[in-house]
Amino acid sequence: MRGGKGGTVNKFKKAGIVSLATFIFLLVASAVALALGYVRLEHESYGWLFLIVGVILLILSGLVAFVVRGNTAVNLACFAANAVALGFCIRAWYFFRGLENNFVTMLLICLACVAYLWVFFALCLIPFISKHIKAFFFIWLAISAVAYILVVIFTNTTFVSTFGYYMLVVAAFTYAMVSGSHNLKELIRALTLSAYSVFAVAVIVAVIIISEDGDMGLDCVADIFSGVPDGKGEDKKHKNEEGFLKRE
Numbered sequence: 001m002r003g004g005k006g007g008t009v010n011k012f013k014k015a016g017i018v019s020l021a022t023f024i025f026l027l028v029a030s031a032v033a034l035a036l037g038y039v040r041l042e043h044e045s046y047g048w049l050f051l052i053v054g055v056i057l058l059i060l061s062g063l064v065a066f067v068v069r070g071n072t073a074v075n076l077a078c079f080a081a082n083a084v085a086l087g088f089c090i091r092a093w094y095f096f097r098g099l100e101n102n103f104v105t106m107l108l109i110c111l112a113c114v115a116y117l118w119v120f121f122a123l124c125l126i127p128f129i130s131k132h133i134k135a136f137f138f139i140w141l142a143i144s145a146v147a148y149i150l151v152v153i154f155t156n157t158t159f160v161s162t163f164g165y166y167m168l169v170v171a172a173f174t175y176a177m178v179s180g181s182h183n184l185k186e187l188i189r190a191l192t193l194s195a196y197s198v199f200a201v202a203v204i205v206a207v208i209i210i211s212e213d214g215d216m217g218l219d220c221v222a223d224i225f226s227g228v229p230d231g232k233g234e235d236k237k238h239k240n241e242e243g244f245l246k247r248e
Helices: 011-036 044-067 072-097 103-124 127-131 133-154 158-178 184-212 214-226 232-247
Strands: none
Touching: 011 072, 011 103, 011 158, 011 184, 044 072, 044 184, 072 158, 072 184, 103 127, 103 133, 103 158, 127 133, 133 158, 158 184
């Protein structure tokens, strides 16, 4: 991993910083998702608000990060905002799938994701892979994406599906490890850009929910913007939850 004018980057120091940042990012997202579980909405159709708020946070953060590129404090703020946005997206997923997690489970998921990150780093220490690090990075992303899709589609468990979403974000954080950042400021910028992988989580959550029950998704969104819930989204949501409980 070569830096710019600053010379060779210390691989272990970079891995340590990225791992710590990843753990904090996921922990904040988990805390937000858990806290939102205590929110009681007037109408269940408004569960889509969780996802919409998450997307809005990402868009606002993206605009700020694009305009103010070199300011470390701004990048850190955008990084934190993206963590909060991920928390909203995860809460939306839990809401529509009838899932729930406790703090211990979320903590274990965060630790598992950091371990996943370290597997990537360990592989990067292999001389052949180190010489072709950029190609390996894209191969790693492709493998992670396929694994993630399979995990999310074919599982309903709280641990595995959440790990699938977090894994997608962490896979993007590997970009910071292979980036040409040669100082802390550039590394923070790389981490901030990687955090916008949360957009992919938001899109996939929306697509899966709508594809599983298109009428429910359209009814819920219509209820939000019309301001006059008709109960269809709520009825369908209840049916989904009943089906989930039977499967369990």
